[in-house]
Amino acid sequence: MSVAEFDLKRNLLIRAKHNSELVRFITELAGDRRITTAAFTVIGAVKRAKLGFYDQEKHEYHEITVDSPHEIASCIGNISLKNGKPFVHAHAVLADKSGKTKAGHLLEATVFAAEIHLREFKGKKLEREYDEETALSLWKIE
Amino acid sequence: MSVAEFDLKRNLLIRAKHNSELVRFITELAGDRRITTAAFTVIGAVKRAKLGFYDQEKHEYHEITVDSPHEIASCIGNISLKNGKPFVHAHAVLADKSGKTKAGHLLEATVFAAEIHLREFKGKKLEREYDEETALSLWKIE
Amino acid sequence: MSVAEFDLKRNLLIRAKHNSELVRFITELAGDRRITTAAFTVIGAVKRAKLGFYDQEKHEYHEITVDSPHEIASCIGNISLKNGKPFVHAHAVLADKSGKTKAGHLLEATVFAAEIHLREFKGKKLEREYDEETALSLWKIE
Numbered sequence A, B, C: 001m002s003v004a005e006f007d008l009k010r011n012l013l014i015r016a017k018h019n020s021e022l023v024r025f026i027t028e029l030a031g032d033r034r035i036t037t038a039a040f041t042v043i044g045a046v047k048r049a050k051l052g053f054y055d056q057e058k059h060e061y062h063e064i065t066v067d068s069p070h071e072i073a074s075c076i077g078n079i080s081l082k083n084g085k086p087f088v089h090a091h092a093v094l095a096d097k098s099g100k101t102k103a104g105h106l107l108e109a110t111v112f113a114a115e116i117h118l119r120e121f122k123g124k125k126l127e128r129e130y131d132e133e134t135a136l137s138l139w140k141i142e
Helices: A022-032 B022-032 C022-032
Strands: A002-016 A038-055 A060-066 A070-082 A085-095 A101-122 A128-131 A136-139 B002-016 B038-055 B060-066 B070-082 B085-095 B101-122 B128-131 B136-139 C002-016 C038-055 C060-066 C070-082 C085-095 C101-122 C128-131 C136-139
Touching: A002 A022, A002 B101, A002 B136, A022 A038, A022 A070, A022 A085, A022 A101, A038 A085, A038 B038, A038 B070, A038 B085, A038 C038, A038 C070, A060 A101, A070 A101, A070 A128, A070 B038, A070 B070, A070 B085, A070 B101, A070 C038, A070 C070, A085 B101, A085 C038, A085 C070, A101 B101, A101 B136, A101 C002, A101 C070, A101 C085, A101 C101, A136 C002, A136 C101, B002 B022, B002 C101, B002 C136, B022 B038, B022 B070, B022 B085, B022 B101, B038 B085, B038 C038, B038 C070, B038 C085, B060 B101, B070 B101, B070 B128, B070 C070, B070 C085, B070 C101, B085 C101, B101 C101, B101 C136, C002 C022, C022 C038, C022 C070, C022 C085, C022 C101, C038 C085, C060 C101, C070 C101, C070 C128
Parallel strands: none
Antiparallel strands: A002 A101, A002 B002, A002 C002, A038 A060, A038 A070, A038 A101, A070 A085, A085 A101, A128 A136, B002 B101, B002 C002, B038 B060, B038 B070, B038 B101, B070 B085, B085 B101, B128 B136, C002 C101, C038 C060, C038 C070, C038 C101, C070 C085, C085 C101, C128 C136
16 A cells, blocks of 8 residues: 655645636745645635646546636645655636536636645655656655 | 644534534534634535525625535535634535536535534634625635 | 544555555555544546435435546545444545536545545544434444
């Protein structure tokens, strides 16, 4: 089994900046506060977003454009290191005016309002490395 | 960056009462146990629910009525203070018999069965205040 | 109110095995590491899956087959004891190439890649017991 253990450092509640790009916002926050490992959730609303679907055969992301305001009905993500730098991996479920959803890998999202709950971990650094089987950067856990 | 830091108090696993209204149930729980700051997730099922979509232009909630049994496929929320009282903010993804979803801001939901995982925080109180730009009550974090 | 309190033991970040069945993977992990109470989230992708919708009248699960690759846009779950053994209860939102979702109770899922964030609790054991009203195994909390 591939399990990395961490002690909890702090719980952060964060108000994302209006009009910021959410993935970059969290990445910069991690850089500024020297957060190397974390897990987070987000609720709120976006003005627009780009989601991804990973093609498991072709090994490439297919993009899904969401070009209107949507609620962030769910967003779950984590921070670990990729090439030594904080890397954000998040998935989201977005909902429109009728409650209809679009979901997938979160590529980018323009924040209308967003509340982030981030749990910062202490412990050994967790790096991503290229995985042959999936062609994804997955956690290097021995 | 607008970040509030908290230490973790306890993890609570809670069985919501059959036929209770979920948002009120969590709000009353917070009041009874003097919980002022928390983050939570819920899974379970509802008999019916009301979701909201915030109109980013008109600055008002549009209601989405869900008048049949649905699974709570996801529910992510937090507790902070609004006018000095515990205030619950939650978003949910609901799923019907065919797996089809409706999602958004959780206005109310009648519980069939629901399991809540709540993390209570200790630290400075976190208040909501009116935000001009969005016309929403957002976290006051300096 | 039915509330069980726990202290946090560790945060585990886990890379689920390619081609493993996710619910069994987490159940076996719990058995191997003697985890009796926990809460977790998962993001990633599945090759195929089976979701459930609980019929609140007939008191039986209706199965929803997802027979193509999907992103795990959200997965929220917990571990407690059922008949003295670790039992996994999870709900998921899956998304296809166009971002369209299927969601519900997670019966099984074949992992393409999946990142699990699990919070292990210490404290009194939490058992499930048969609940007359819903015909489900719910948490026994007095």
